[in-house]
Structure formats: structure tokens, C-alpha cells
Amino acid sequence: MKLLRELLFPVIAVLVAFVVGGVIVWVIGDNPFEVYGLLLGSALTWPDGIGYTLFYATPLIFTGLAVAVAFRCGLLNIGAEGQLYVAAFACAWVSIKLGGTVIKGFDGSPIVYGSTSLPAVVLVPLAVLTAIAVGAAWGAIPGWLKARFGAHEVITTIMLNFIAVSLISYFTQYYYKAPGDPIMQSVPVGAAAHIPRLGDFVPGLPSRIPVNAAFLLALLACLLVYVFLWRTKWGYEIRATGANPSAAEYGGISVRKQIVLAMAVSGGLAGMVGINEVLGYRHLYYHEFSASYGFTGIAVALLGRNHPLGVILAALLFGVLLRGGIFVDAFSEHVTKDLVEVLQALVILFVAVGVNFRWMSNRFSMLRRSKV
Amino acid sequence: MLELRAITKRFGEVLANDHIDIRVEPGTIHAIVGENGAGKSTAMRIAYGFYTADSGEIVVDGEPRQIQTPHDAIRLGIGMVHQHFMLVDTMTVAENIVLGAEPGSAAAIDLSKASEEIRALSNEFRLSVDPNALVHDLSVGQQQRVELLKALYRRARLLILDEPTAVLTPQEVEEFFAILRRMREQGKTVIIITHKLSEVLAISDDVTVMRDGRVVGRVKTKETNAAELARMMVGRDVLLRVEKPEARPGETVLSVRDLSVTVGAGERGLRGVSFQVRAGEIVGVAGVEGNGQTELIETLAGLVPQARVSGAVIFRERDITKANARQRYEMGIAHVPEDRHRRGLLLDFDLSENSILGLHYRKPAVSVGPLLDLRGIRSRAREMIQDFDVRPANPDLPARALSGGNQQKLIIGREFGLNPKLLLISQPTRGVDIGAIEFIHRKLVELRDEGCAILLVSAELEEVTSLADRLLVFYHGRVVGEVDPKQSTQEEIGLLMTGGGDESQNSER
Numbered sequence: 017m018k019l020l021r022e023l024l025f026p027v028i029a030v031l032v033a034f035v036v037g038g039v040i041v042w043v044i045g046d047n048p049f050e051v052y053g054l055l056l057g058s059a060l061t062w063p064d065g066i067g068y069t070l071f072y073a074t075p076l077i078f079t080g081l082a083v084a085v086a087f088r089c090g091l092l093n094i095g096a097e098g099q100l101y102v103a104a105f106a107c108a109w110v111s112i113k114l115g116g117t118v119i120k121g122f123d124g125s126p127i128v129y130g131s132t133s134l135p136a137v138v139l140v141p142l143a144v145l146t147a148i149a150v151g152a153a154w155g156a157i158p159g160w161l162k163a164r165f166g167a168h169e170v171i172t173t174i175m176l177n178f179i180a181v182s183l184i185s186y187f188t189q190y191y192y193k194a195p196g197d198p199i200m201q202s203v204p205v206g207a208a209a210h211i212p213r214l215g216d217f218v219p220g221l222p223s224r225i226p227v228n229a230a231f232l233l234a235l236l237a238c239l240l241v242y243v244f245l246w247r248t249k250w251g252y253e254i255r256a257t258g259a260n261p262s263a264a265e266y267g268g269i270s271v272r273k274q275i276v277l278a279m280a281v282s283g284g285l286a287g288m289v290g291i292n293e294v295l296g297y298r299h300l301y302y303h304e305f306s307a308s309y310g311f312t313g314i315a316v317a318l319l320g321r322n323h324p325l326g327v328i329l330a331a332l333l334f335g336v337l338l339r340g341g342i343f344v345d346a347f348s349e350h351v352t353k354d355l356v357e358v359l360q361a362l363v364i365l366f367v368a369v370g371v372n373f374r375w376m377s378n379r380f381s382m383l384r385r386s387k388v
Numbered sequence: 389m390l391e392l393r394a395i396t397k398r399f400g401e402v403l404a405n406d407h408i409d410i411r412v413e414p415g416t417i418h419a420i421v422g423e424n425g426a427g428k429s430t431a432m433r434i435a436y437g438f439y440t441a442d443s444g445e446i447v448v449d450g451e452p453r454q455i456q457t458p459h460d461a462i463r464l465g466i467g468m469v470h471q472h473f474m475l476v477d478t479m480t481v482a483e484n485i486v487l488g489a490e491p492g493s494a495a496a497i498d499l500s501k502a503s504e505e506i507r508a509l510s511n512e513f514r515l516s517v518d519p520n521a522l523v524h525d526l527s528v529g530q531q532q533r534v535e536l537l538k539a540l541y542r543r544a545r546l547l548i549l550d551e552p553t554a555v556l557t558p559q560e561v562e563e564f565f566a567i568l569r570r571m572r573e574q575g576k577t578v579i580i581i582t583h584k585l586s587e588v589l590a591i592s593d594d595v596t597v598m599r600d601g602r603v604v605g606r607v608k609t610k611e612t613n614a615a616e617l618a619r620m621m622v623g624r625d626v627l628l629r630v631e632k633p634e635a636r637p638g639e640t641v642l643s644v645r646d647l648s649v650t651v652g653a654g655e656r657g658l659r660g661v662s663f664q665v666r667a668g669e670i671v672g673v674a675g676v677e678g679n680g681q682t683e684l685i686e687t688l689a690g691l692v693p694q695a696r697v698s699g700a701v702i703f704r705e706r707d708i709t710k711a712n713a714r715q716r717y718e719m720g721i722a723h724v725p726e727d728r729h730r731r732g733l734l735l736d737f738d739l740s741e742n743s744i745l746g747l748h749y750r751k752p753a754v755s756v757g758p759l760l761d762l763r764g765i766r767s768r769a770r771e772m773i774q775d776f777d778v779r780p781a782n783p784d785l786p787a788r789a790l791s792g793g794n795q796q797k798l799i800i801g802r803e804f805g806l807n808p809k810l811l812l813i814s815q816p817t818r819g820v821d822i823g824a825i826e827f828i829h830r831k832l833v834e835l836r837d838e839g840c841a842i843l844l845v846s847a848e849l850e851e852v853t854s855l856a857d858r859l860l861v862f863y864h865g866r867v868v869g870e871v872d873p874k875q876s877t878q879e880e881i882g883l884l885m886t887g888g889g890d891e892s893q894n895s896e897r
Contacts, residue, residue, distance in 0.1 A: 248758040249749045256745065259734045265691060266723070266731045267745040268714030 026319050026326070029366035030333065037359045044350045051348050051355070055340035065339060067215070067225035071297075073335030074227065075100070075289040075306070077234040079313025080320055080327035081241050082155075082285035086169075087322045088245060089278030090258035095158060095173025096286035097310025098180030103151035103287025105184045108202050108294045108301035110146045112192065114139055115206015119194055129192070129203050136208040140295065143209050144233075147290040154180065155283015156276055163272035169279070181304070188303050200303035211295045228296030230288070237285060238324035244281075254278050286310060307338075315364045334360065389414035389546055389577045390435060390466070395444035397430055404430040406601040407444070412546070412594075417568060417578045419588040419609070422598035423621055423821035424791050428581045431598070432548050436468045437461040467539025468548040473531050475523045482506055482519040485538050502541075509540050513570050529560035533567070546577040553587055554819070558849055558882060559676070565591050583621070583821060585614040586850070597621055622823045632833040635857040638667035641810050641841035642688070647699035649683045649692055649865075657683035659865040660699070665810065670832065670842040672856025672873065674849055676885050680865035681845045682726060685814045688843070689723040690716045704809065717746055722808035724799055726815040726845065732799045733787045740769035740783040743802050776801035777827060793824035800828060804835060811835060814845040829855060849878055849885075863887045 038048035059069045079096045086093035111117075116133030118126045134142070158172035185200070192202040214231065215223035245251035256264040257274040265271055293305055316334060320326025341356030390412045397405040405427045412418045420428045433439045435446060437455040445452050448464050455461050461468070475484050482503045503519040510517045515533045523531060532552065539547055553561045568578055568591060582588060588595055589609060597605035597620040605620040618626040642665040651657040658680045665671045673681055686692050688701060690713035701709045708716060717723075725731035733742055744753040744765055752768070755761035769783040776797045778790070787795055796816070803811065816832065817825040832855060836842055846852045852859060853873040861869045861884040869884045 247760055247762065249754050249760060250758055252741070252744075252748045252760060256734055256737070256748075259736050260730070262730045263732065263734050263745065265713065266689070266725060267748070268712070268717050 022321055022323070022326070026321065026330070026367060029319070029369070030363055032366045033359060033362035036362055037355065040358060041351055041355065044355075046349050046351050051344055051351055054347055055344050055356075056336065057340075058343035059336040059340035063215075063221045064225065067221055067227050069332065069335040069339045070214075070231050071225065071227035071335075072338040073331040074231045074234050074292045075309040076312055076316050076331035076334050077231075077238065077327060078288045078292070079286050079309045080316030080331050081237055081313075081324060082282045082310075083313045083317035084320065084322040084324070084327055085241060085245070085254070085285060086278055086282040087317060088258045089254045089274055090261065091159075091162075091169050091275065091278060091282075092314075093155065093158075093173055093279065093282045093286075094170055094314070095155065095176050095310070096282070096313050097306060097308065098173070098177035099151045099154045099283040099286035100289040100306060100310055101177075101180045101184055102154045103147040103283075104290030104293050104305070105187065105202075105301050106150035107143050107147035107287075107290040108205055109192070111139065111143045111205035111209035111294065112203060114142065115209045117203050117206050119203050121195060127195070130206060133206060134208060136210075139206065139208045140211060143205075143295055144288075144291055147287045147294075148284040149287075151287015151290070152280040152284035155286065156280040159276040159279025162279075163275045177310070184301075185303060188301060192301070201298075202301040204300045205294060209295055210299055211291070213296070226297045228292065230292035230296040233288065233291060235328070237288060238328055241285070242324045250277070254281075286313070312360075315360070315367075319363065319367050333363075389449065390579075391447040392431060392435060393445045393447060395431060395434055395441045395446070397434060397439060397441050403601050405434070405441070408598070408601070408603045410596050410603065411606075412577060412579055414577050415572060415575055416593040417572055417580060417591055419592035419595045420579060420581050420598065421583055421585070421588055421595060421617060421621060423583060423823065424793065424819070425821075426598040426621070427601040428598050429550060430601075432468070432550065432579065432581060435461070436466060436548060462542050462544070465543060465545035466548065467542060467544030467546070469532070469535040469539060469550065469552060471551045471554060473535055475531060475534060477522075477524040479523060480519065481517055481521050481523060481526075481534050481537070484523055484534060485519070485541050506537060506541060509537055512574070513540070513567055515567060527560075529556055529563065532556070532564070536567070544576075546579065547571070548579045548581070550581045551583075552580060553582065553584065559886060561587070585617050585822075588617065589614060599623060618822055621821075626822055626826055630829045630833065630854045632855075633837070635669045635836065637669040637857070638839060640664050641667050641704055642843065643702040644688070645700040645702065647684075647687065647697070647701065649680075649687050649698075650696045651683060657865055658687065661865070661867055663860055663867060663870075665841040665843050667809070667839045667841050668836060669857045670836050670844055670855055672852035672859045673843065673845040673862055674852045674859055674881055674885060675862030677847050679862045679885075681814070681862055683865070684862075685723070685726065685812050685843070685845055688716075688812050689713060689721065689725075714746075717806075720806065720809035722803035722806045722811045724796075724803050724811070724813040724816060726818070728792075728795055728799055733795060735788040736786055738784050738786055739773065739778070739790075739798060740766045742787050742798060743769040743772055743783070745802065747802075747806075772801040772805060773798070776804075776831075791821075792819040793821050796820050796828065797824060800831060804831065808835075808840055811840055811842045813842065815847060816844070817846075817848070817851060849881060853878070853881065861885055 038052065041048040041051045059065045079100065082096045083093055113130045114132050114134045115130050117129040121127045154176065158169045158176060161167040161172050162169050188200055188202055193200065194203045211229040213223050213226060213228045215221040215225055245255060253269045254274050254277065256267060256269055257271050261271045289309055294301060312334060316327055316330040319330035337356050337360055341353040344351055344355060345353035392408060392410040394407045394409060395405050396407055408431055410431060422428045430439065434441045435455065437457045437460050440456060446455050453464060482499055485506055486502045506519040515537060517530060517533050517537060523534065526534065553564065556564060571578060580592065592609045595607050595609055595612065595617065596603055597617060599621060645662050647658055647661045648656055649658040661684065675681055687697055690711055694710060697709065700707060703719060703721065708719065729735060734745065747753050753760060753765055766783050773781045773783060778794050778797045778801065787798065816828050820828065832842065844852060844855060856873050859871045859873045860867050861871065861881060863885060864887065871881060
């Protein structure tokens with residue numbers, strides 16, 4: 017019953033967004049039912065549709081969780097984008113340095129990027145932990161700035177996004193790009209750092225589809241975040257701080273510590289996007305790979321009501337839209353994949369309206385209750 | 389003047405007003421009393437057009453009227469002053485008053501004309517409000533008078549006042565009542581919503597008593613008394629005076645030495661306060677709000693940054709001046725804060741989660757490692773809810789869903805459950821209805837008799853004098869006197885509270 021109530025508003029928002037989107041499609045001159053058929057059909061077929069949908073959903077689960085954890089502490093983490101970049105780069109760096117990356121130079125002589133070759137059992141966990149730790153550290157910075165100086169996290173995280181992208185652009189360009197490579201990307205990571213694609217062990221799913229072990233990691237992260245927030249004293253302290261900092265302080269909780277902790281956990285989760293990208297998909301650091309995962313994560317968290325289960329559902333929906341959008345673009349008469357962005361924006365818009373509506377209806381019923 | 393006939397209003401499943409009849413005679417002060425949730429405010433909001441009744445009729449000056457919006461009410465000469473003022477801080481009194489009823493043409497507001505009118509009104513009722521003063525420079529009492537002026541300026545003949553004294557000091561209440569009497573003399577009609585019986589008896593001509601959405605009594609004030617009103621409100625006999633045996637104080641538990649606290653830039657909230665609290669006694673702190681009581685309690689609870697505190701706090705022969713909130717909690721210092729919404733509760737958390745605030749990090753709340761023992765927390769919350777009669781008795785409800793009294797009982801249950809050696813308790817019954825007040829007072833005395841040292845702060849002079857064994861009077865951050873509450877009159881204490889005591893300079897050490 018409670019679950020149903022929680023689901024009601026997001027589901028209505030999504031339905032309304034689809035109806036309004038349908039009207040737009042109709043105005044543009046296509047048949048909305050065909051377009052939606054194409055969208056959903058291409059995203060939900062086995063194995064390609066579903067495989068890609070899960071692949072697109074993976075980074076959004078991580079960033080959605082990241083935003084949700086910060087939000088539970090009363091913080092708006094706009095910096096998931098920067099956190100996932102530094103983490104992905106660090107993840108690649110470790111996997112190059114300790115993965116024994118050697119490439120051929122122009123003259124055929126080898127250029128050694130990584131002189132050590134660790135075995136996979138060591139390298140993979142190390143690279144995974146690096147991504148989490150570096151993301152967490154980058155996230156903790158705005159947390160500390162807020163706790164220590166009262167700097168607002170929205171401003172500092174946005175600024176740190178710029179710093180992250182530019183800093184990594186510099187390192188990629190001058191130190192870790194293969195000589196003569198016209199693309200802004202690092203040299204490949206050592207093969208030992210690759211994590212398996214789901215196709216390697218799921219029957220019927222071809223290995224060419226890039227959905228990989230990071231997806232399972234994302235589901236595990238959801239479970240862990242749930243346990244962390246609602247079943248541990250640490251989560252209690254974070255949520256108490258978000259719900260009412262004064263009361264948290266009264267309860268002997270250090271609000272400053274919670275702010276740093278929540279931002280670090282948030283950053284760590286955002287950083288896990290790097291695992292999917294570097295270890296599971298491209299096997300190198302590809303500059304500016306993120307299709308605004310960090311920012312879409314805000315929408316995912318909002319739609320998912322800052323709950324891990326909601327985040328999974330919302331990320332899957334966005335995965336469907338991303339996957340289906342490509343086909344709508346290709347096969348419909350007039351509609352392009354811009355429509356998908358319009359749809360995404362409409363969903364977010366109506367969720368935002370819904371949140372406000374809920375808030376208002378709560379306020380009204382409170383007013384009525386308060387002094388009957 | 390105003391008559392509500394068979395008014396019924398339903399909110400979802402709740403019947404807030406069930407065929408209520410209220411008849412207010414012109415030129416009288418009419419009190420509407422009842423516990424929180426009895427339906428007083430709903431009835432008045434219907435009269436003012438905030439809500440529309442599901443059925444029933446409103447009669448103004450003998451004629452049935454439709455009041456759909458506050459505009460309709462104002463046109464009929466009905467004004468309302470809310471418990472929470474609706475004033476724009478950065479504007480002047482005159483600007484606030486004309487807001488929404490601007491004189492002159494739409495383009496040019498004739499403020500000077502308005503100021504004149506306001507000044508005239510202010511003089512007529514002796515409100516002494518300067519129309520050109522900025523609202524944020526005014527005291528709470530003055531702001532309330534601005535609200536009154538707002539209604540008078542709109543030609544209100546009937547004023548509805550929702551819990552007007554909740555925010556006032558005892559002196560301000562007296563002044564306020566004088567104003568109401570002058571209004572009555574000038575032919576105005578006043579409806580006052582309250583649950584303080586002493587005020588009802590002091591100011592009103594007629595009383596309507598409500599309980600559970602129904603009118604359960606209509607009496608002339610002259611022909612009733614507090615006990616009868618309380619019985620009607622609660623539906624059973626209520627003990628109005630606290631009955632407590634003589635205190636048997638033991639060893640000194642808390643010793644405060646020359647404690648000072650700065651607030652803001654160099655301003656001092658506490659100025660060298662010294663006193664002691666012993667086991668088994670209740671030490672009351674009386675004083676007009678804002679004279680250092682908040683700083684005192686928050687400092688003793690460890691919620692004020694060290695840098696702002698000087699002096700020493702000794703708890704059971706240990707210097708705890710530098711201890712933080714959690715350490716003090718662990719030593720057995722419980723704290724019922726003055727503002728339960730800001731400090732005491734996580735309103736969106738459910739009751740069982742609220743029942744462990746402050747204890748959430750250790751056994752028994754925590755089972756293995758960092759994991760919370762949810763089942764145990766819930767069953768202990770259920771016990772606490774039963775012991776302290778929290779209603780509705782459902783640990784899964786959010787704290788927000790409870791009435792003020794029940795929220796307070798939950799906090800008290802949590803803090804008393806610590807078996808504290810020292811209890812810091814501030815405004816224990818603010819916004820709490822009579823039945824719960826009686827309960828809370830009884831629990832406090834029980835705790836005292838179990839040997840707990842209690843420091844009690846309350847803005848209700850009656851409450852501190854009846855509960856405390858010794859009474860400290862605070863004025864401007866100092867202890868200006870210690871009195872025996874049984875020996876002193878309210879007037880003597882009131883004089884000390886306003887800085888009128890002679891011994892104010894050489895305060896009790």
C-alpha cells in the first residue's frame with residue numbers, strides 16, 4: 017500500500033509525459049502509436065534491445081544513487097559528473113600503470129606505459145576500489161568545504177566539475193594519449209583489467225553487447241545503499257541530518273561529519289560509472305565519454321524518489337528512452353532522437369510538478385490538521 | 389452579532405465540526421475553548437471564509453449570509469488575527485496595514501493618509517503603535533497589535549483571535565487584555581480561541597466549550613469556574629493543581645559556576661550565572677522569554693559551540709564544560725528541548741525511529757556492528773508509546789501526524805527512558821492540551837521522587853511556581869533572585885522578572 021502510494025506520482029508523471037509527447041509527435045506529423053511502438057519495441061526486444069537498455073541504464077543507476085544518498089543528507093550533489101570523470105580516469109590510470117600497457121610507436125619500437133603487470137584477481141579489485149576511492153575523495157571536497165566554511169555545495173560541485181574535466185583533459189592529452197592518436201582518449205588498459213560482459217555467461221546474450229559485470233555491481237550497490245541508509249546507525253545519522261540538522265545535533269550527531277560522509281559516499285557511487293565505462297566497455301579512458309550521466313542522475317533520483325529501488329526503475333526507464341531513441345531517429349518519418357530528449361525533459365518536468373503537488377497537498381492537509 | 393447554526397465540516401474521514409451552534413452577542417468577549425483538535429479553529433475559519441461548511445448556515449447581524457472567502461467576511465465586518473502573524477518584516481507598520489487594502493488610486497498609494505488613520509485608530513484603542521516603525525524592530529506584542537490594527541483598519545466590528553496569548557509574556561498578556569476590554573467598550577465584538585482557562589476566566593463574558601468537533605457547553609463566565617470548564621473540555625475530572633510531596637533533595641548533581649555565553653557579536657546571552665541543582669529536586673527557571681533561558685539549557689546540553697562559552701559546568705563532581713552533546717547524554721543528562729519541531733523530533737521519521745534519536749548508535753538500538761536492530765527498536769517504541777500514552781499508538785506513523793501533546797509525550801518518554809541523573813526540560817507543556825499537561829506534570833514529579841535532578845524552564849509562571857521546589861528568576865542573562873515558590877506571590881516574581889527586584893545586582897551564588 018505504502019509502496020503503491022510512492023509509485024503513484026512518478027507513474028502518473030511518466031504517463032502524462034508520454035501523452036504530451038504523443039501530441040507533439042502527432043503535431044510533427046507522425047503517428048504517435050507507431051513511434052511509441054518503435055521506441056518500446058526496439059528497447060525491449062531480446063537480446064539486443066534489452067541488452068543495450070541495461071547497458072545505458074548502468075551509469076544512471078550509479079549516478080542516481082549518488083544523488084539520492086546526498087539528497088537524503090539534505091545535499092544537492094550536482095558534481096556527480098566531475099566525480100565520475102576523475103574516477104574513470106583514475107581507474108584507467110591504475111589499469112594502464114599496473115596492467116602492463118605497452119603500445120607500438122611510429123618506428124615500431126614499444127612504448128611502455130605500464131611496467132608492472134598484475135594478475136586480474138588483484139588488478140580488477142584494485143581498479144574498482146580506485147574508481148570508488150577517487151570519486152569519494154572528489155565528492156568529499158565540496159562536503160568538507162561546506163562543513164568547514166559553509167560554502168554551498170551546488171556552487172562548489174559545479175566548479176569542481178569544470179576543474180575535473182579540464183584537469184583530466186590535460187593529463188589525457190599530454191601524458192596518456194597514444195602518440196598521433198587523433199581522438200582524445202588514453203592508451204588501452206591492460207587486458208587483465210577487463211571485466212566480463214554479461215554475454216560471456218548469460219545464454220542467448222551475445223558478447224558484442226556491452227552490458228557488463230558493472231550492471232550487477234550497480235544492483236549490488238542499490239542493495240548496499242538501502243542497507244546502509246535504513247539499516248545502519250551511519251545511515252540513520254545521514255538521514256537525520258537531512259531531515260532536520262538541528263534535531264540531529266540535539267541527538268549527538270555531528271552534522272559536519274555527516275555532510276562530508278554523505279558527499280564521499282555519493283562521490284564514490286558516481287565514481288563507479290568509471291568501472292562500467294573503462295573496465296567493462298571501452299577498456300580505455302575516452303575523454304568526455306559521459307552523456308551527462310551525472311546530471312541525468314539528478315532526474316533519476318528525483319523520479320526514483322531518492323530510493324534505491326526507485327532509482328533502478330527510473331534508470332531503466334531512461335535506458336529504454338536512450339536505446340529506443342536511436343531507432344525512432346532512424347526509422348520514423350519526421351521524428352528525430354530529439355523527441356527522446358523532449359520526452360526525458362517532460363518526464364522530469366512532470367515529476368517536478370508532481371513533487372510540488374504532493375508537497376502542496378501535504379501542506380494543505382497539515383494546515384487542516386494542525387488546528388482543527 | 390455572529391451566529392453559526394448547525395455547521396458541519398468534514399475533512400476526509402474526520403468530522404471536524406459536527407452540527408455546531410455558536411452564538412456570539414454583540415459587544416461581548418466570547419471565548420471558545422477546547423483541546424487541540426476539538427474543532428475550534430475550524431469553526432472560526434469557516435466564519436472567516438477560509439473553509440466552506442459542508443452544511444449549516446452563518447448568520448451575521450440577524451441575516452443569513454454566504455461567506456465563501458475572507459473577502460466576504462471582511463465586507464461583513466469580520467476580522468481575524470492568526471496565531472502566526474502575517475506581516476512583512478522589512479516594511480513599515482503602515483505599509484503592512486494597507487497591504488491588500490491600499491487607499492488612493494491604484495498607481496499612487498496615499499500612505500500619509502493611511503498613516504493618519506492608523507495613528508487615530510491606535511490612539512482610540514491606546515495601542516501605541518507608530519505607523520512609521522519597521523515591523524522587524526517591533527516586539528512580538530507590538531506586532532500583534534499591528535495585526536489588530538490591520539483588522540480595525542478594514543473596519544472590522546468582530547475580531548476573531550486565534551490563540552493570541554501563546555506568544556506573549558505575562559506582562560504583555562495583561563496589556564493585551566486591557567486592549568481587548570477597551571475594544572469591547574467601543575462596541576467591538578471579540579472571539580478569542582484559547583485553551584488557557586485562567587485567561588478565559590479573566591477576559592471573557594461568555595464561553596463556548598468544544599470537544600471532538602461538537603459544542604459540549606455554553607456558559608456565562610461569571611457562572612463557571614476552571615474545574616468545570618476543564619471537565620467539559622476533557623470529558624472527565626482533571627487535576628489542575630500539581631500535587632506533590634515535599635522534596636527530599638540529595639547530593640548536588642549539577643553545579644554551574646559563573647557561566648557566560650555570547651550570542652552574536654559580543655552580545656551575551658548569559659552573564660555569569662551560578663547555581664546548583666540537587667538530586668530529587670526541581671529547580672525552576674522563571675523569566676520573560678529571551679532572558680537567557682534558551683542559552684542556559686542549550687549550553688548545559690552541550691549544544692553551544694565551546695568558543696562562546698565561559699565558566700564551568702560541574703556534573704556529579706566532573707567538569708563537563710568541554711563535553712559534547714553525546715558525551716553529556718551518555719553521562720545521564722537528558723534534555724527535553726523547548727522547540728520540539730526544531731530540536732526534539734524528526735518530523736518525517738516514524739515514531740520508532742524518533743524513539744532512538746540520541747541512542748541510535750549504541751546498544752540496544754544497534755545489534756551487530758553498525759546494524760540497527762529494527763525489530764527491537766520497534767517493540768521498545770511500542771512499550772514507550774504505551775507507558776507514556778502516546779496516541780495514536782502506532783510506531784509506524786510519522787511524528788508529524790501526532791498532535792503537539794502526543795509529540796511531547798513521545799520526547800518525554802524517550803528522555804525519561806534514559807533513567808537520567810539530570811533532566812533539562814524546557815517549556816514542557818507548550819502547545820499541549822490539558823489532559824496531557826496533567827500527565828506530564830505527574831511524570832515530572834515521579835521522576836523527581838526517583839532521585840533525578842530536574843532543571844525546569846517555562847514561560848508559564850504558573851507552571852514553574854507549581855512544579856518547582858526552588859525558583860531562579862532570570863533577567864537579562866542573570867539570576868536576579870532565588871525564591872521559594874510557596875512563599876512568593878506571582879506579583880513578587882513578576883517584578884523580579886522585569887528587572888524590578890532590588891537584589892538584582894548581588895545575585896544569588
